Amino acid sequence: LISPFHGGHLEVIVGPMFSGKSEELIRRVTRSLIAKQNVLVFKPALDDRYHASAVASHAGRSVQALAVRGVADIRAHLSGEDRLLGAEPGVQRPPLPDVVGIDEVQFFDAEVVTLALELADAGVRVILAGLDLDFRAEPFGPMPQLLARAESVEKLTAICTVCGAPATRSQRLIGGQPARYDDAVVLVGAQESYEARCRVHHAVLE
Template sequence: MHAITNSGWVEVITGSMFSGKTEELLRRLRRAEIAGQEVAAFTPAVDDRFGETTLGSHAGRTWEATVVDDTADGVQTLPERLNGEQVVAVDEANFFPDELVAVCQDLAADGRRVVVSGTDQTFRGEPFDPVPQLMAVAEYVEKFQAICTQCGEPATRNQRLIDGDPAHYDDPTIMVGAEESYEARCRNCHVVERE
């Protein structure tokens, strides 16, 4: 993937939900560990689906991670939380603020391999910052697709559902008692209700 030059770089793993982003992140971390590299993994405080201090994939694989506040101040603490690790992983980058881009750039400039995973689109099909910004400055970008739950085509969109129906474009929250879920969908099957 990368010639050994003792320089740092940024890798971005992106795509829709259910496309295997975290699974790929964990695969890269396992390979780094096999190569004898020390790894530090970080996850946003807002994402506790697999346990508070765990990166987890839908396939059931996990990795211990340090929880970081999903604020500008929280992101800026990443470098001081390191203890010499050569590989720095950040999962669910879409939940962090734009300051993550500068932090990743600084870590790479310091000679570290920075591996970032996160979805690049909101449920509306719009850029989900800071992932698109990270894609622009990264040395390596890999975009994964899931399988559309409606037609079986490659899925690149995140379909937000409220009580089983497509979410309204202008409604970022849900009513109390409503059930929120997500599906992977292709461009043709992705629906965002507008008035």
């Protein structure tokens, strides 16, 4: 068995930036592809387009993925609506894939929880990877619900860029300085960067 679970279930991979979440998602998806399973991988589109793309790890490995604007796009793709638009009535809907993967799942709204549970109930192996915490070390969007409802949770660590200890947090830097708690999660045009940090070396300005 590729996965120890029988039938549909939910697997969640979390950790800070650079902890290898994408690598682990790619590893699991690649094994399913080797087993000739039907796999679909999604990720949020950074721009406003719904397009073919890939999930790539910082170390350079990748798998094909579809970049989507939200859960509605995932539903449209799974039901075939996006391709059947204008097709003859009665055209077959595609069967559900064996495996559905989503990377950067923290960026989706709460609907992603409903979708993940529906798919798992329908027999799909659902593999989700995302940040458990935002730069303030607060739980990120839908992650608490997903973590609580998953059959399997893998919490990865990165390496703290200050001391080399296991890093559980993502340090946000703006112009080289720790970001403020109130800084917008998405800053347009700012000189910002992120580093993996341990609890001791993670800083958020008041």
